[in-house]
Amino acid sequence: MDELLRPAGIIRTITGPKEPEVEFLRESTVQDRSNDAQPKSTARHKPPASLEDALETLRHEPDYDSLIAVLVFLSHHKPDGASFPIIKLPSPLSAQLVQVLVSQIVPNYWALLLEDSHQAKDSGLRLLLYCLASITGVNAALVRLSALIQEAKFEATAKTKRPDLCINLGIILDLLCRLIQGDGWLSEAYRAATSGADGPARVRPRVQEIVTTFGNGRLISVAAEAEATAKVNGSTGMTGDNWLADSSQYVEWLGRNVAKLVSSGLESEETKLISGLFVKALHLGHPDKLIKQLLSKLVLGPHCDPKHFKTLLGHLPQTEQRKVLFSVLKLFSAEHLDRLGRCDVRGSPTIGAIAGTLDGIIDQDESGRRHLVEWLTASSGAGLGEGVGIRRAVMAVVSQNRDDLTNVLEKSLSQFGDQLYIKHSPMQQQEAHAQVLLLAAGYVHRSTPIKLSMLLRTGVWLNAISNRLAAPHSRARFLGMVVGEALSGLVDKGDKRLNFKMEETGQDEGQWYKRLTEVSDEIGPLQPLFDSPYEVPRPQKREASKGPIARPTPQPPQTGFIIEELSDEDGAEEDDIVPYAKPDSDPEDSDDDATLVRRDKPKAPVYIRDLIKYLRDTDSYDHQKLALTTAPTLIRRKADYGTELSEHADELASLLVGLSDKFEMENFDELRVQGMIALVVAKPEKMGQWFAKTFFDGDYSISQRASVLVVLGLGARELASLETSDYAAAASFPSRTLPERVERLYLGHSSTSQSSSSLKPLPPNALDSIATSLTSAFLAPLAAIAADAATGPDVLKLSTFTSRLADDQASFPSNPKIKYKSGLKPKPRLRAIPNTTANLLSTSFFSPLLARFQAALHTTSFSSSSSSSRNSKTILFHPYLLALYLKTLALLLHAAGPSTLALPHMTAELWRLLLGTTLRAQAVGDLAVTQALLFGYVALLDVNEDRMREVCAELGREVVEAVEWVAGVFGGLRGGDGDGDGVGEEERVKALAAGVLVRLREGVEKYRLLLVGDLIGFG
Template identity: 25%
Template structure:
């Protein structure tokens, strides 16, 4: 009913009076009491003031109360609040906003709804904030919900609820803006307010569940949608304290209510609420937040009874809140997308599987979930780019689902034989990260065991690369979490804190138990101890035989070792000389009758090789004569006889060869008696590395030997304990050693990733290192001279007679070889040069076959080849270690640093070989293929090389030689690293970046950028950013004219010969004037030649002084002064006039006809005639826009205006005339007394 209705005239009159000025309290109180009395909200103590009477006047709260509330806030309370307090009538005004507790009238909620809207529609002040705070406490969302539910019209109910939610959710923002973030009441702060709102929302659901016929859930789902939009459902397991979280606030009350198993209506209402949410995105947000609020175990793979009880309890919570979800439910796809598309932890994977297994549709749910889980685990993008945490999450989820099926079930069998799983296991095994590889290997073994197949990778001992995680997961899968009772203990103590984990003494027992195939029947699986065969077979069950049992493998080994059974077997003699050692591995002079002893010969050679080589070090020339033969023999060996610790022993022998005889092992040397390389020393380790006959393992042995042998020569530590130099002879006191199997077991030898820990330590030190103070030890200039290559002396020093007769050179003891003296000649530069030759040959070979069909094209980056990313990254890692070890070499700054940096930048930024997948790309990846994309491992290794080179340059000479002599290389390095950094910042995926490579790549990129910035910031003024162009390159000839040459010689003659370089500035000025006003690279080179000084010194001068123009200029060089005095006199207007009059060019540009070049300059020393500008060599002063245009037009016509002030005055005289010295000056003695005249 409208207020204009006759029956509403009294109310309209009261509202009009309240909106006008009221003069006394006796008039105000009746006006306030009457509307409250009509809605049964007038307190009894104020009924005496209700003097107005009207016959049955109906009151529409939504129409009447908002104008009265607005009038109270805007005019009445600011004027009458103090008087109302004194008279005890303040509660009367409060009833219009927050009716007190005694009022149970149905209209109280409607009044509160109107109060929210009125208060928030007006500017907030202290009074309205107090009212709003009281409203939030006495009329929270659940009371407002009850008030809205009383509205019978569905359309009006929906609109009212929408307005209510908008006001409720806008309150904290309005408060925060009013208080500007300072002094906000605690109950109105963002997290506290919305957490309380979440608790009240749960109370609404609990209240609705008690109704016999629950109300329509549209209002509740509307409330949930609002909560999702403001971020009250975070998906983070550990949300920020400043972020509200619905489930973190209501889970305690949820658990308390759900423990009552008879409260079935409460569970069903939660299921209906989540299912009825309006959009899939809203459902995903609510489910993700619910999952993130689950209890996390201290040890996510804890297998104690208490841990399993907690997992079971969380699964029951999900079952109660979300319900028993099956493949036919509408929520199924949303639920699966949340589980698989997000990165949860192993704790959540256990809860998810236990939840699916405990539902009423468990078998159908698991059968539908398993194929989608296998697809996610087998995706190529996941295998290549996912982090280790996601790999372990999906692997745990897959193994738990698989182990919930019965042994040999059809579902698991179909998964085990599926092409996607088989190809995915191959992708995992070829992954560069060992921890990721472990996930694929573990899944393959467990899935095979579930279908009664035998698959054993036998690489699970130790604590590195995810092995501990794999063992704990095996132990977890031995039992199911669903078989345990839910735990209702306090959540404060989580995980394995209740029961301690396994001790080191029981690790082997746990490993053995965890490796057993998982069976649901409870029958133990038999396992032969210490038996590992790639061709093991399990026989059929048969009745016992009367024959004696067959010997076990251990008994066969004892029989084989029995010396009485080897009477006719020839014993391999222990080699004494290196030539004999070489014969053992090179098969020289071996007859057919001795071929069956090849395994014994190789075993003897690898067992005694390192000791014999190190013993012969510095013992005559025997090692030098046999080193090449030993290199060929040992690096080409393969473990075809399955010898114990073969890889580690070969690696130690190769290191010993490099460390004890580097000049032969590292590079071939020509024979002294012929011009061709000698057969005994020409093919050595570097040459052999670039031959295609070796496997990746053999090439890794060579690279590791070069790197670790170099560090041993440089007296630097080796990271791997298994490859440390022998302290004593191996054969001495054999009784002091454990048996070989136990010795290797407790020693923990491993040939994988030998260089990675070493390189990580080097790069980390390069990033974190601060510059040491060494100025008091050796001056920087002296150190720079010592570390640079010295020119050979022109006069050879002759030894004295006493020196000649002391000791013959042939009898002097050989001096110890220092790696810094041989690094450039025998290690790094041959390695770099041989790589360039090899790269040239490989690219030529690829180009020759490029026109053939894809199947017959040669690929230099194929599997096992040197340009393959795996081997190329190992090559770069070796180069990085060699460069770091040779940092004190005399040739480091001049040769090693620039050449290796150029190699790293080239390999890291250019496509050096055609990838195998360029034409045959059948991996299903729809992402765009970048022809210059790099494997993450190659990119990281190249950046590590650059980082070590830059760090060494900074330490040795502060980056001076690299910045000044190799400026283009330094700038190119910075640009390359910047591109990689920007690519990573934009989130572009690099091939193979998953796992550990992501962190290493980001760290290396940031480190290179920091080092380049340190060098460029220090030497920026001296670095020339020159790039050859058609008009500016050294090939353009330049010489002084005869007149200018005479001027130059006259200037040079002013200085002593040793200080001739002092004439560089005037000679550059002459050259610039002759070269049409700019200084080209040819001018600078000519001046450097004329003054007999390095060109770099001339470049430094030319780039430091702004008077020398580095680019061509126009016929008229216009320089507008814009310093403060000229700017105050209008130089900005003059500059704008010049630019606009010359066709709209910008400062620093040249007009299209080449007649004018305009630049801004600093003070020209003519401030008294400001504004001014310089054209060529003439000053033009006292400028105005009109005179400026006139001058420019004259220059354009080829004329030359008169220099000087353009205002008509002479030089800097006052334009208004003389103000002093206007009379004739008096002469000497004119005003003196007569006697002094």
């Protein structure tokens, strides 16, 4: 019976007495074995006498025992004085042996080798992988895989079926994935290629072949194409994970192998070649993951030496070196310093450890110090959106050289007072450079006080303060006053100190900026990075529970009582207590099959840590479903109770953004978006900036980035009370709600009317629906005026136009299962919301989202969101994503409302962004982007309806340029492309352009005198 279970075509014949089984070679100890190892052999299966005999045996379909004997011989046979078997060394004979093993032996014996590998720790599979573990073996597998792919494509066109093709594709792909697995594989292949007595002329081409094979991305492309081809033709036949087809996993593997190779100690010429592999790997996509692996292996380990990373960095070209160094700063900030928040002025062990790491990487290298100075002073540098911790760490390194420190101070002061910089730079960028200026001034004052005193007596200082005080934006003026008082306090004494006596400079934020001049971080040991990856300051925990928990105030005892009869509105009397009916049977036991009854159903999570645990369990449908349905209510309920949500908000948001619909749940996207909206509403100041950063830096797909924009837009509208959510009412504790009958007594019918306009679970196109409503409200009065002038009374034309707008809104795709009603009525008057909320929307939502987009337009550094085929800039300019981004900015401006103090600044930044040549170039030929740009003007004109005079005075040239561009858009659209059932998309965009053009020309005509100066010279 046992013979029937053996693989077909493989017969094991053993004659003579049974010998002890061979102790097969392990991969880690194969070089330590002696040549006289006793293999499992018989009289008929003696090891081959030479390589030629081994090749002849392999070519003539050996049985399994003969194959094992040949593999043992090939694993031990070494030339005199060599440390590697001859099959690993490049030679014609070894190439033939590898070719036979890959093309003939592997397809025939792979199933049996895998079977034996599970039974014996040292098996024939390990011997085979060891013999093929060389650059020659990898190239042979790649060639064979490419040939099989071409055969499969030819088979598809020839309409013939070869079942062995699909199987062989899976086998060779599985072989390739197992062959190069391991962190030390590249180091072994490099040592094998450079071993022996060959001179540099022969060694260099071998090393270059390794660089080319692993750095050009061929492994990823061939593996992905083989997997796709095998799936088209049937099952892949793989028994393991095809990690080679995933560029992210491959880049991480390559980073670990490069790190181990560099740490082994190479000569200068060899390191230069490996640096070439590193440069090629940077362009495979996911450069941040590659650099993170190198840092963890070369720098951030307990026994690592940062000089190894410096050696690798020193052989890169200057442009690549700059990009890598900037990515290192970004990773340090994201992994270790962002959670510090606004650190105390006292020295932090984590900041000192990061400064020590940077100092070890730079190691007095002139080009490295120059790159750090550039990072601090460049117009788009200094870590836009990052915490102050990374700037403090870089300043601690730069302060070691007095000339570099003075250079940073002079460049920062000159840039701080430049009028164009004040007018056009994002406010987050100006805040970062103001922090650099204050830090540099403190270091210079402690080292050479006379230098700072002389600098504050020059015209550069006076012009900087004057330009700041004359800036139209309140935030720019605030930074000017804070910097002026802080630097004057270092140099001037007594009454000579600047003191603007403004309330803003005396508050907590102003005092924090002034204390930056006292910061003096020192380069410290790297040990804090090994002990704890994150250092969470204690004030952050206190911040989460700033507001006291509302407690019911005790009422004084009443001497009398009042009896009041509560009548039911329906007239039917109901008992206060209604008993539950006794169930006829247990629903759990209703199934006929007792084995299907589940007694271990998971319970809904009641803590944030349980919610995170459920979201991580991607293999359990019940946990995923419970987590998604519970998340919106649980997050809102935990918003003001303790620090549980504050401590886990980042991790929870990361899980929700990256969650995939593995089980095809109903309303999966809506529930996931509602969970993220709950996070934004619960912690708006923190999560607004986190989602804005994630949109640009996260390694996410287009749909996931689109969901981030939807969350920001809808969360901002809910914070501004433009929308309400049913989850907010469900999240309130029972002790804070009245019984339904009593609630009707106090609230009447208001609760019913409010619930009809509440925000239900939203579709992915929710922002488009809101934008359509705003556009309709914007165009309705203009259409009524035009209709009255052309055809008669308003009532005749307005009804037609209203029905037409309804048809337009109905033409947008929507989910019929989702009920969504906007809180807007036709042409509502924008009500003023509290300034605290408006300021929150400006600083935590609008400014980070716009500033990071402007930085992405000009940045040249690598981004973690880049992939093997496109970088982050290409993804951001995807038409759908770009249009949604512009609509989100417009909705954020609209949600902030006309009462926000930052409205002039927000208006100027958004207006200039819409007029940018890059966006206008993207709008050419793309109606979606054109419509989004026009909708941006709709939001600007709607919010600034009562301050159009100020807009024309501050942005005269921009207003005139916008009129010219919108007129060109209107003239370039044909219109009339309807399909018979409604209005076509081009006609809708043309109507929108007409409305914007009319409103802009009204403003230009009304305030013509203010625009005369800007009109002169405008072409």
